[in-house]
Amino acid sequence: MHDIRAIRENPAAFDAALARRGDAAMSEELLALDTERRAKIQAAETAQAEQNKASKEVGAAKGRGDEDEFQRLRALVAEKKAEIAAMQSDAKDLDVQLTDKLARIANAPAQDVPEGADENDNVEVNRWGTPAELDFEAKEHFDIPAVSALMDFETAAKISGSRFVLLKGAVARVHRALAQFMIDTHVDQNGLTEVQTPVLVRDEAMYGTDKLPKFGEDSYQTTNGWWLVPTSEVPLTYSVAGDVLEASQLPIRMTAHTLCFRSEAGSAGRDTSGMLRQHQFEKVEMVSITHPNESDAEQKRMLRCAEDLLEQLGVPYRTVILCTGDMGFGARRTFDIEAWLPGQNAYREISSVSTTGDFQARRMNARFRPEEGAKPEFVHSLNGSGLAVGRCLIAVLENGQNADGTVTLPDVLAPYLGGKQTMTLEGNLV
Structure with missing residues (x-):
């Protein structure tokens, strides 16, 4: 299987290796999936940090007797929890798609392998x-x-x-x-x-x-x-x-x-x-x-x-x-x-x-x-x-x-x- 990090670093070399086998370029498609997957992971991590912060503030609001703030923060925690679950699910689906595509791409030929069709x-x-x-x-x-x-x-x-x-x-x-x-x-x-x-x-x-x-x-x-x-x-x-x-x-x-x-x-x-x-x-x-x-x-x-x-x-x-x-x-x-x-x-x-x-x-x-x-x-x-x-x-x-x-x-x-x-x-x- 190919390393997505290597494809990120040198997509042209990856596509050139596919071309030697007679296959179409795939780096753009793979990197688009990879970018979307990483964005979902980053968004989930950001939402997780916001949820953690709100969770800490819930107790403080209750201790102050601030019922309105307490209820707002509880709702925010629930909202972030749902957002995180959805984004993590999306990231997992994208990861499965990316892994499946990578698993179907042939190995890159060594430099000394002769060019040819059959x-x-x-x-x-x-x-x-x-x-x-x-x-x-x-x-x-x-x-x-x-x-x-x-x-x-x-x-x-x-x-x-x-x-x-x-x-x-x-x-x-x-x-x-x-x-x-x-x-x-x-x-x-x-x-x-x-x-x-x-x-x-x-x-x-x-x-x-x-x-x-x-x-x-x-x-x-x-x-x-x-x-x-x-x-x-x-x-x-x-x-x-x-x-x-x-x-x-x-x-x-x-x-x-x-x-x-x-x-x-x-x-x-x-x-x-x-x-x-x-x-x-x-x-x-x-x-x-x-x-x-x-x-x-x-x-x-x-x-x-x-x-x-x-x-x-x-x-x-x-x-x-x-x-x-x-x-x-x-x-x-x-x-x-x-x-x-x-x-x-x-x-x-x-x-x-x-x-x-x-x-x-x-x-x-x-x-x-x-x-x-x-x-x-x-x-x-x-x-x-x-x-x-x-x-x-x-x-x-x-x-x-x-x-x-x-x-x-x-x-x-x-x-x-x-x-x-x-x-x-x-x-x-x-």
Whole structure:
């Protein structure tokens, strides 16, 4: 969330940041609400002072036996009390309006984020690996002979509808192995703390991590009010809500493997074949809570953690920095990692690593004390996929496919598969 004080101090800079995202200027509208709100608060305080003065004089008038003055002052006290209540109510309503408007405005992009309208204006910053030159026509994951019978979309549709899948046998085991490999790498090599989180969260957690109020349609809400998490970024980040941390506690680095749920609102007709875009999927998430001075370096560290996973799996990828028009609502800078998918002959997103600055921290009042006795400041929060398990499965299967329809699996997964590294046409692991 944006700081109204910063908007007061430099409305032109605020509007310029919105313009970079392609949004209309809003400082005039926000400051008009803010001015009216502050005027109501000031008027209520003035009336409160007048009421307090009149209240003191009531007793004096009664003591003097001045009945007329006593009655006038009593009426004045009652009048001021009613005025104060009305002005405080108006100020509260204006504050709600202002907060709601601020909550719906996207984060300001960092200065080094490239200008652009959409994904076509993203800028490549890194590339690793060379896509293999296959002497056969590459298939998409769901058409690979060793895979197709073990990736059941028809039965899943019977159970749950479109955009669900049943993974069976060897494919299910490889999917599980990938998640274990990711978590173990983050814990053992990257120094993250594994957390087992809820996947049902309250409104406050969704709001604090900028998923509400603007994007409620993108998530699922239960009949009793809980939300199914779109990613474990929500419970991991919100775990520090309302806290005042000591500087020595930072950075806090966490990872979690959870189910994730997204309605995919607005994505009708996109990636309907296969399991690239599902309503229910699994992801290993990384979240860091940092000192503001360290957040940019932390984003680079998190990016390397995600890239290294693909390198260990032998999956070619490219990394892009998202332009202003393609960046998510809460991010001030985002890097996407796109894995090479031979079946699509294209790079597709498998991880996003974002820094939000203090945007989420303001919404959930997460602060730290720079030094003993110092005034608390807002922390910075970062999040990143490390990685999307289903999409990683797709990349591993497509890059490992052979001309005979079998799939050769990465060496690093062998310890999780009993030393087996090949998926056979019969659906077995050998």
